[in-house]
Amino acid sequence: MATLQKRKSRGHNYWSIVESRRVNGKPRPVILEYLGSAATLLERLKEGIPKKVHSYSHGLGAIMLDIAEELQVVPSINRQIKSKQLRNGFTVGGSLLLAAIGRVGKPTSKRGWYEGWARYTSLSYLLRMSLNKLDSQHFWDQMEAFPLAAIHQVEEDILKVLIEKEGITLDTLLYDTSNFFTYIDSNNQRCSLAQRGRNKQKRMDLRQFGLLLLVSRDQIPLFHQVYQGNLSDKGVFKDNLQKILARFKSIAGSLENITLIFDQGNNSKEILKDVDKNIHFIGALSPYQHKDLIKEANNNLNIISVNDYELECYRLRTRIWELDLTCVVYISEKLRKGQIKGLKQDIKKIFAKLRKLKEKIQQPTKGKKRTKDEIEEKIKSLIPENLIGWKLEPLKEDAFDLDFWVDKKEFDLLNHKFGRRILITNQHDWSTKEIILAYWGQSKIESVFKRIKNPFHLALRPQYHWTDQKIEVHGFICLLALLLVMVASKRAREKVGFTGTPDVLLEKLSAIRLTTFIENPLQKTKGRYKTVYRLEEMDPDIQALAEGMGLSELKLKTKIPFSVYN
Structure with missing residues (x-):
């Protein structure tokens, strides 16, 4: 007290x-x-002293609204809405933007958007609109009014403004795909997107949908597509390649200075030919399908320095799949260690099975007699060829003794083959270092997928929609949220020198709170109460962030047209 x-x-x-x-x-x-x-x-x-005090999380919502206002997000969406419907005073574009900001702040169901998050923020003050009526039905109705055919056009319109205002470079495009499991019932026939497939989170028991994503070097999403969960990566790449090319021809005017980066899972002869004749690219090949190239590289490795790493690599220009390509073979120490670790784990599992078999065959059977040939066939089915040596000796009747070991010579030979990567490109003028660094950029899009699978911010899950239209619009909302956050992260780096991750940035922005004081009336106000808005005191690092991002200058009303169609 x-x-x-x-x-x-x-x-x-x-x-x-x-x-x-x-x-x-x-x-x-x-x-x-x-x-x-x-x-x-x-x-x-x-x-008179303050009579009532209220405090709200302010920084995150204010920054997201500020960026959305500059990028003209709501007008871009509203231009595609034919019905011009209003729900609880909000346009379709306004509702979808609020849903996206909710995914940034606290990924939750549409029902929990207000009670679980928005009521504790300053959004009502910034919008000068009541938000307590924005329930699940409100968002469903607004999502239903957004035509799927308009998603790519809205995305393109926003990107054109973004490139103009933020100076986003399109010289390198990073491509990848992932999938997201759902809890959609197996008997639901109204959803064709959610299908069973090889889930990257090991939930093969559930239906899933896929997400194709293309990002810039700043991890800003430039293109996305939601697709059926049972499609192969190669098929998805082939089906969407022309859409991707059309998008960047429209934005950049030419593909001459753009390089597309993708991994080996998207390769095929037909796809590479199509890519090669349209755009510069850097891809990868499987070492197991090009053993002669690996053998040649192993005999001609040279050491180069790449970002303080000493890499053994080999470069040549050759024809692969009837294409004139520059190949770079290098040894990835991280990959090599991972492969060795995986091999040791496999050997450990095989040894456990062999020990169990050994105990079993050391005792004679009471029924049908086992034979040596049967046991040898069983052993061969358990072990990889040449890697594990073994010896089977008879004991008595149909009992046998089994001895087994790792063939060190074969293990060392595999160790010598591990860690090899093959990169291919039609950028013949690029240096070996430039090719490797560009391909390493794939880690950026992989981190983007990790981010949207993070349950605390930007998560694509949970998603409780079970129709194709809702799932696709939900995907658009989540990618819009990612776009806003990555722009905020870029600005924080440039204006404040912020070095943390986007998740850390969001936590710090959420810690910037707006306080309202309702003060007792003075005599000269004739009994009227006065409301004063102030930012709470902050730690020095958060204070510097607030000042650098323009939050210290209180802007208590956004100019976004949430309630009118222009």
């Missing part, structure tokens, strides 16, 4: 509000506010 405390300094009495708190395990008075002398305190009491 807070109490008044008097302290004497240089013969004068001063008053403070203090509270007893434990410091290092002992109760100590902690000063909450200095009130000054008795005369000063009396003057403050006459003028």
